[in-house]
Amino acid sequence: MRTIFDYRKRSGTSGILPELDVPGKGSRDLLPSGLLRRSELRIPNLSEPEVVRHYTALSKLNYGVDDGLYPLGSCTMKYNPKVNEDVARLPGFASIHPGTDPQLAQGSLAVMHDMSRLLRRIAGMADVTLQPAAGAHGEITGMFLIKRYFEARGEAERTRILLPDSAHGTNPASAAAAGFSVTEIKSGPDGLVDLNELSGELDDTVAGVMLTVPNTLGIFEENIIKITAMVHAAGGLCYFDGANLNS
Incomplete structure (x- = not known):
């Protein structure tokens, strides 16, 4: 199975950014020598359709609940309603910075508090932690x-x-x-x-x-x-x- 880095590199590039039209300095002038890359940067020089096809092909190699029955009794393979995934991706949840001031994160903290309370009731425990990430x-x-x-x-x-x-x-x-x-x-x-x-x-x-x-x-x-x-x-x-x- 090929990775995105295994594809043959195309010659030439597409112009994305215009040439700098004001005097400026390059990275060699602005950064200490110890921070400068000494080898070629391995970025695949591929078109957008090539990248999309590569990752779409990889996705078809996976088998999950959207493809058919998964008999194992394991948490990873159970079905999650799509609306739950949409809610989890809301920017207020997915994009909040861990160092955000609590006063600016009251919505997320309220959800976590309520979920902790429900988990305590379900599990019959005195307290729970939401610290583990998986x-x-x-x-x-x-x-x-x-x-x-x-x-x-x-x-x-x-x-x-x-x-x-x-x-x-x-x-x-x-x-x-x-x-x-x-x-x-x-x-x-x-x-x-x-x-x-x-x-x-x-x-x-x-x-x-x-x-x-x-x-x-x-x-x-x-x-x-x-x-x-x-x-x-x-x-x-x-x-x-x-x-x-x-x-």
Whole structure:
């Protein structure tokens, strides 16, 4: 698959800007030598139709919910109504600068406050954070919370995270990036966590379990309350990737 840089360069260029008609200085006169590029700038010299065709062809290689059924029970592949995407792209949300004075961002802050309140009610938690920018970012945030929790309790021996084989593919990477070792828990023939497998791995080295609900097979863990009780009884914590809540 070719990238935009692999296309043969056309000779000649199209005039876009007029020649400078007043005295001026070039970049060599205005910038320190350490900031000047020493090699050729690799900008594809292509026409607009060529660029459009290239990226349109790339888009047709992707498969998603707009093309057909996607059976995996994962947050990334679920259908989002187009009106939601339109709202998310409103300049007031999409273009706001992170350093904007709070007095000038009251609309966005109100939306985030209301969403936090709704998420607390849905999840039954005392509080939530909107800091993570994506699902995997939420995963590693959860892993760092678990890590700091046990560090504060003086239980540094809890270094293992249990992961079902039906978990999101990013789960083991997030746990490992936070400094945990990962132990895989096999699923039963029904696609759910095998409780006997889980029980056999629970000990005082386990920091917690990461579950995806619904899992990658699209199945809700019907034993979720029992699993939670088992992990808590062993002194561990639970991280649930609410796939339909985008983590």
